Amino acid sequence: MRVHGWLLFICAVDTLILGLVIWFNTLDEITLISKAWDDVGPLVQTLLQEKFDCCGYLSHMQPMFDPDETCLDALVSSEAIGCRDPIIAFLDEFYKTIFTLLFGVVALDVVMFCFAAMVLEHRKVVRRWKRIDAKNAQTI
Template sequence: MRDNIFLSYVLVDLLFAVGGGLLLIFALVTRSEIDQTPTIQNVATDLLLSMCPLTAAIANAVLIFFTFLMSVPAMVMPMTRGWLKFHGYLVVICALFTMIIGLTIWFDTLKTRKNLSNIWNAQPNTTQSLLQQKFNCCGYNNATSPPFFVPDSVCTTPLVAAANIGCVTPFVSFANNFLDIIFTGAFGIVGIDVALILTTAMLLKDRKEKERYRHIDEKQGVGSF
């Protein structure tokens, strides 16, 4: 007879492991991309990704994989509840960890203009020029207030630069849309964690009831089922 509760638990647990894999791949690929030479195509995304807590994401992914491994004894021993409880507690920790990462990125979106101003000021002229070319703008606020524009193919002269917009508006808009995708993904993983917590609780209840019935049958001399 097929155990639908157990199968649901296994399915969501596998999704949980996949979420950890995606988190690890994202962090490792991001680190690799950040180390590459900036271009017009990747300069903005790389600067934004450098703001993300990548080390915490890697640590979270490792914890997720460890938690998944702790679910294996609960799967292979169909009547055990100790391993299942331990796994459930670890899933709660993983969910909180991932939520903190997502909330950290979300909170940064509330301070995007300030954060991007600090990032812009810390960049060399070559990177600022790439951002100007990407967003077709001149200077951060505008061409006539510090930090001043960098002469390039977009901002060829002070007159041309003064007629162009500052980079702050398109850069902030791009950053908010990009970071929204990242923290939404993190919250999506938290959603899987919550689903796993619920299926774990259901499986615990199911195993407890089966154990109770088994004890009743043993007392009646029927034997375990």
């Protein structure tokens, strides 16, 4: 039971660290998404433009949009929004769900740790009373 308690403690700390890392990434996601947009290349940018119904990153001109079914030409794409805001909104919802679940798991780990501590304490009290009863049986 003690090993179980220690494993719960380690699991809670690891899950808390993972949740905090994801939460801190949400604070800097505009920079991370900007770098990712530059790194992924035109094929993935086109897929993102189609998925989020947008053109370009900030606007259709910054950086220049990739022509596709959503952004046919400059005139059509000038009326479309940039992809940054829809992508950030999608990631915010995703990140919120993930780190909320992780913090929920930490809460469950803490409750389970408390239950394990109560079981250990109860077993200690039962052993104490058994020793007292054994002593009383010998003296009678």
